[in-house]
Amino acid sequence: MTHLSTAPARVHDLRFAPFQRWASLPNLAVLHTQTTGIRGEVIEVAVVDAQGKTLFSERIRPCGLIEPGAQQYHGVCDDDLAGLPQLDHHWPGLGELLGTRPVIAYNNDFQVQVLLRSLDSVMPRDWEYEHPEGEEARWRALYQPMHIYLTSSSCVMEAYTPIYDNRGGFGGMLKPAKFPVALEREGVYVDDLPPIYTALGSALRTLRLVQAVAARGGTS
16 A cells, blocks of 8 residues: 655755756856956956866956945055056956856856956957958957857856845845855855955855855755
8 A cells, every 4th residue: 555645745946956056067167356346347357166276366457447446345456457467368268268167156247247348448459360260260269258158157146036035126026135145144154265355255255155055955
């Protein structure tokens, strides 16, 4: 005789699925930047892998000046960046990372926009350069990595919003969690990491946030 359990079935919480998928990817890349301002350019870019190994971490000289509010936050001034290479110098290696791995970032839309803005500032001289292997090779080198990143990267903040479940937005809409709030809410250990106001420190915190949420699964 078959005995049917009367216990309620555990319902898989789909809100956690993106985090569990990201945490299982061996070739994951986690991106973060620091910038000259909200609508500025990158001054730091960091990418770490699924194990927390640094794949890329560089300060970058922008075309514009750092805004006072941004400088107050991250402590980087224009003189700190004088003489450093600009983004076009790093793009071959960074572009390959972003174009060949699944990339995630907290507030990914912001990261996308600031990278695009920075590329627009420094790459025009390269658009006119004739690649020795032809136009298709030039397109692959300059356009394709960013196109792949734009179309395939994922936003951790967006995925975390329904888990945060704060309906304090306009009309009761879900409100995204600020990065420090999400870290604190999930109990992410950060004492051994670089400061949050560095690109590397934030990238590593994003990775640990993903791992913490994935481990929590559907529990509450």
